[in-house]
Amino acid sequence: MDIKEFSAAAARIENEISREIIGLRDTIRYVLIAVISGGNVLLEGVPGLGKTRLVKTLARVLDLEFSRIQFTPDLMPSDVVGTNVLTRDDSGRGVFRFQAGPIFSNLVLADEINRATPKTQSALLEAMQEHTVTVAGVTRELPQPYFVLATQNPLEQEGTYPLPEAQLDRFLFKLLLDLPSLDELHAIVDLTTGTEQDRAEKAADAGCILEMRQLAARVPLARPVQDYALRLVMNTHPHLDSSPETTRRLVRYGSSPRGAQALIQAAKVRALIEGRYNVSFEDIRNIACPALRHRIFLNYQAVAEGMTPDSVIRDIIQATGE
Amino acid sequence: MKPENQFHKTGRAKTKWKHYELKQAFTPVYRRIILQHMLRYLSAGVLAALVFCLLLSGLSFLQPIENILFLCLIFGLTIVAAVLAAGRLRKPSVFEAARIADRLGLQEKIVTACELDYREDEMARLQREDAIDSLRKLDKGKISLRIPGYHGYALILLTLALVLVQFIPNPMDHLIREREELRAELQEQMEELKKLKDESAALAALTEEQRQELAALVRELGEELKNTGDYKEALKDISKAEEKLTALTDRIREENLGGLASQLESLEETQSLAAALSGRNLSDLETALEELKQQLKEAENREELAEKLKEALEQAAESMPDSEVKGKLAAAVQSLDSGRTEEALEQMAESMKQAVQASNAMGDARYALQQMRSSAARAAGGGEYAQGHGSSGQDEGRSGSQGNEGSGSENTGQGTQSGQSGQDSGTGEGQGTGEGQGTGEGQGTGEGQGTGEGQGSGEGSQGSNGQGESGTGTGSGIGSGTGSQGGQSGSGTTTGSHEGNSQTGGENAGTVYEQIYAPERLGDGGEVTHVPGQQTGEGNISAEVGGRGAGELWGFIPYREVYQEYRREAMNSMDRRVLPPSVQAMVREYFDALGQ
Numbered sequence: 008m009d010i011k012e013f014s015a016a017a018a019r020i021e022n023e024i025s026r027e028i029i030g031l032r033d034t035i036r037y038v039l040i041a042v043i044s045g046g047n048v049l050l051e052g053v054p055g056l057g058k059t060r061l062v063k064t065l066a067r068v069l070d071l072e073f074s075r076i077q078f079t080p081d082l083m084p085s086d087v088v089g090t091n092v093l094t095r096d097d098s099g100r101g102v103f104r105f106q107a108g109p110i111f112s113n114l115v116l117a118d119e120i121n122r123a124t125p126k127t128q129s130a131l132l133e134a135m136q137e138h139t140v141t142v143a144g145v146t147r148e149l150p151q152p153y154f155v156l157a158t159q160n161p162l163e164q165e166g167t168y169p170l171p172e173a174q175l176d177r178f179l180f181k182l183l184l185d186l187p188s189l190d191e192l193h194a195i196v197d198l199t200t201g202t203e204q205d206r207a208e209k210a211a212d213a214g215c216i217l218e219m220r221q222l223a224a225r226v227p228l229a230r231p232v233q234d235y236a237l238r239l240v241m242n243t244h245p246h247l248d249s250s251p252e253t254t255r256r257l258v259r260y261g262s263s264p265r266g267a268q269a270l271i272q273a274a275k276v277r278a279l280i281e282g283r284y285n286v287s288f289e290d291i292r293n294i295a296c297p298a299l300r301h302r303i304f305l306n307y308q309a310v311a312e313g314m315t316p317d318s319v320i321r322d323i324i325q326a327t328g329e
Numbered sequence: 330m331k332p333e334n335q336f337h338k339t340g341r342a343k344t345k346w347k348h349y350e351l352k353q354a355f356t357p358v359y360r361r362i363i364l365q366h367m368l369r370y371l372s373a374g375v376l377a378a379l380v381f382c383l384l385l386s387g388l389s390f391l392q393p394i395e396n397i398l399f400l401c402l403i404f405g406l407t408i409v410a411a412v413l414a415a416g417r418l419r420k421p422s423v424f425e426a427a428r429i430a431d432r433l434g435l436q437e438k439i440v441t442a443c444e445l446d447y448r449e450d451e452m453a454r455l456q457r458e459d460a461i462d463s464l465r466k467l468d469k470g471k472i473s474l475r476i477p478g479y480h481g482y483a484l485i486l487l488t489l490a491l492v493l494v495q496f497i498p499n500p501m502d503h504l505i506r507e508r509e510e511l512r513a514e515l516q517e518q519m520e521e522l523k524k525l526k527d528e529s530a531a532l533a534a535l536t537e538e539q540r541q542e543l544a545a546l547v548r549e550l551g552e553e554l555k556n557t558g559d560y561k562e563a564l565k566d567i568s569k570a571e572e573k574l575t576a577l578t579d580r581i582r583e584e585n586l587g588g589l590a591s592q593l594e595s596l597e598e599t600q601s602l603a604a605a606l607s608g609r610n611l612s613d614l615e616t617a618l619e620e621l622k623q624q625l626k627e628a629e630n631r632e633e634l635a636e637k638l639k640e641a642l643e644q645a646a647e648s649m650p651d652s653e654v655k656g657k658l659a660a661a662v663q664s665l666d667s668g669r670t671e672e673a674l675e676q677m678a679e680s681m682k683q684a685v686q687a688s689n690a691m692g693d694a695r696y697a698l699q700q701m702r703s704s705a706a707r708a709a710g711g712g713e714y715a716q717g718h719g720s721s722g723q724d725e726g727r728s729g730s731q732g733n734e735g736s737g738s739e740n741t742g743q744g745t746q747s748g749q750s751g752q753d754s755g756t757g758e759g760q761g762t763g764e765g766q767g768t769g770e771g772q773g774t775g776e777g778q779g780t781g782e783g784q785g786s787g788e789g790s791q792g793s794n795g796q797g798e799s800g801t802g803t804g805s806g807i808g809s810g811t812g813s814q815g816g817q818s819g820s821g822t823t824t825g826s827h828e829g830n831s832q833t834g835g836e837n838a839g840t841v842y843e844q845i846y847a848p849e850r851l852g853d854g855g856e857v858t859h860v861p862g863q864q865t866g867e868g869n870i871s872a873e874v875g876g877r878g879a880g881e882l883w884g885f886i887p888y889r890e891v892y893q894e895y896r897r898e899a900m901n902s903m904d905r906r907v908l909p910p911s912v913q914a915m916v917r918e919y920f921d922a923l924g925q
């Protein structure tokens with residue numbers, strides 16, 4: 008695969024998804040970047056914005072095995088990863104057989120992930136990071152490509168379990184879904200309430216995604232650009248003297264090194280999608296918010312001032328010179 | 330670890346390109362970036378130069394700065410050159426230029442391509458081709474060759490300010506002009522002095538050692554005056570040189586004449602000869618020699634006298650430094666020994682004249698130095714000199730009246746002179762009007778001891794009528810030179826007529842004081858002497874007596890006390906051979922008359 012094929016494939020995937028998902032162009036782009044990068048995505052938005060539909064459409068367009076896990080407080084880890092069940096073999100002896108959970112798919116939709124208990128949430132940790140699952144001492148590889156798309160509702164906080172920092176850090180992106188505009192809403196209503204519904208077709212497959220991932224990994228990154236990305240991450244840490252005043256005043260914890268990895272990884276994919284063989288400063292800036300917003304934790308001062316992680320990140324970008 | 334190519338290692342060094350196509354595509358862009366960089370430094374340099382020129386122009390209103398335009402030009406160009414040199418040193422490296430090019434919309438393609446120049450893998454090749462393609466398509470016009478906007482505004486503002494400053498009258502300009510005149514004058518006088526040193530026949534009478542001392546003195550003075558712009562400093566230097574010259578003259582006199590004169594003084598018959606020798610008066614010397622000749626012919630003890638004379642001459646010859654004079658004295662001794670009295674006397678006369686000439690040889694040089702000092706004072710012109718001179722002019726008016734045997738009590742007058750006319754306030758009972766006319770020129774010289782000399786002549790008449798103790802009287806204007814030294818000096822011509830009233834004759838009829846020293850003006854430790862200038866009947870001087878005046882005895886000494894010093898200096902001045910004997914006699918008569 009070369010860059011033209013890459014760009015063409017990416018454009019195809021985006022166009023197909025857009026047939027079913029109205030608006031959300033940026034979200035689609037970021038989800039695609041995350042998929043190609045091999046990262047997981049946390050989608051946050053009020054109900055009815057099309058989060059689940061987006062994931063399902065994506066699975067169909069990419070022709071990937073899809074499974075959906077509806078997270079509830081009584082969901083157990085074994086319900087997610089699977090468990091050993093006692094069965095009888097052909098000779099009639101009782102044996103344990105591993106019953107794979109829904110996590111064993113290419114694309115896993117963890118719907119309302121914050122409704123499950125931390126214990127169940129943590130069941131996803133290994134799968135998300137290592138792409139393996141260990142049950143009863145046996146580690147099993149997950150199918151490739153593999154990624155988790157989780158959703159959470161920012162409004163209903165009662166009876167939820169906020170994701171721990173370690174869990175959040177496993178997500179490549181955290182994407183915020185906004186309400187559609189009036190025109191987009193017209194299109195959504197037209198699309199979903201009529202008799203004929205446009206249906207997205209397959210635009211790529213697992214092999215294609217893996218090839219695109221390999222190509223993206225080879226995209227060169229100039230030292231100044233890499234330096235810029237790393238300085239951006241460093242500037243999210245309030246204890247460093249070199250950090251901007253906004254960080255020192257409003258941030259409690261900064262991004263982990265995974266944030267830097269996420270930035271670079273995703274920026275490479277974006278460069279290819281944009282038709283470039285190299286990463287630019289603009290790629291880094293574009294990726295910064297989705298890659299870092301769930302990795303920096305604001306203090307009470309920031310909350311009191313109504314600041315959001317995105318506004319802080321924008322300030323940091325402004326304060327970080329190329 | 331990512332391998333580093335030389336692109337990273339050499340922050341500013343020239344990159345060695347591995348791929349010619351990339352270099353070829355990048356070079357035009359790089360050149361234009363360098364040009365843009367240098368243009369910005371040029372405009373910054375011009376800005377810095379303009380700021381410097383503006384500051385210098387501002388400073389020139391507080392301090393006299395000569396050749397300011399030349400200085401502005403030289404320093405301005407130097408600043409521009411220095412800034413350009415700094416720009417050359419800080420020239421963007423290939424790495425920096427690549428980043429600049431990337432900011433023109435190339436999205437880090439160039440800097441990445443430069444980094445990957447050492448790589449041959451597929452992705453690097455594709456990236457390089459992409460970068461080359463982008464470079465070829467790049468509109469070079471995006472690399473603007475215009476100077477930054479704020480530079481342009483600043484350049485216009487500074488240029489306007491600089492032009493505007495040139496039209497503002499600068500109070501320091503006249504000081505600069507005076508300095509230039511002073512320098513030119515000193516240079517001219519210095520040339521004269523050197524010429525004199527090299528060509529004067531009188532100086533030929535000096536020994537080689539003495540000539541070398543004189544040459545060293547002239548050279549030293551020339552060095553000190555070379556760049557002087559301050560007439561006070563110049564006068565100090567000249568005075569210092571004059572002091573040295575005086576010391577040298579005294580030594581030469583002592584060497585040439587001291588021994589001979591003391592030997593002759595020991596004999597009663599040759600005392601007049603010794604006096605003429607000490608006075609370095611050639612006519613007196615001839616007269617004395619004639620008398621001695623008569624005595625050697627007619628005196629009863631002529632043989633004894635000849636013997637004594639021979640012994641005296643022998644001893645004098647021993648201490649004579651000038652070998653030629655020494656030889657002549659020795660010849661005179663031989664002539665006396667062999668009884669050829671007339672021949673001996675002729676030889677004596679010759680040797681003595683030569684010794685006198687040698688001792689007088691410095692007269693021209695001293696005169697030249699005096700001229701130089703006068704010129705320096707003249708060139709100093711107005712300003713401080715004029716200010717200092719004003720008071721002397723004022724005093725001249727007074728001395729003019731006081732010189733009239735105390736009868737013409739006037740102290741107001743009008744006059745024109747170099748300097749400003751002073752005004753004193755005072756009260757007096759006498760009233761009178763008078764007019765005086767006088768012409769003359771004054772020259773003043775002086776040294777640390779506050780000596781001065783002046784010469785000139787003038788006459789005038791003054792009529793006055795008034796009431797008071799002094800009644801009426803006629804006054805005659807006195808023309809005299811003004812001279813000063815040290816911090817303030819000068820000479821000038823004063824013309825004036827006097828009419829005035831107030832000061833009573835009774836006050837003036839007593840001790841007559843004249844302002845000779847003005848120590849309050851010394852400042853730097855020098856001394857100032859004011860000698861009345863010459864007066865003519867033209868112009869008017871107005872003054873009223875008041876404040877510090879003669880009556881307070883402040884800064885004044887009686888004239889008689891300085892008369893001897895004046896006379897001595899006048900005699901010394903006459904050492905110059907260029908002054909005709911008749912004029913010398915006139916001067917002597919003048920001082921004799923004053924002393925009576």
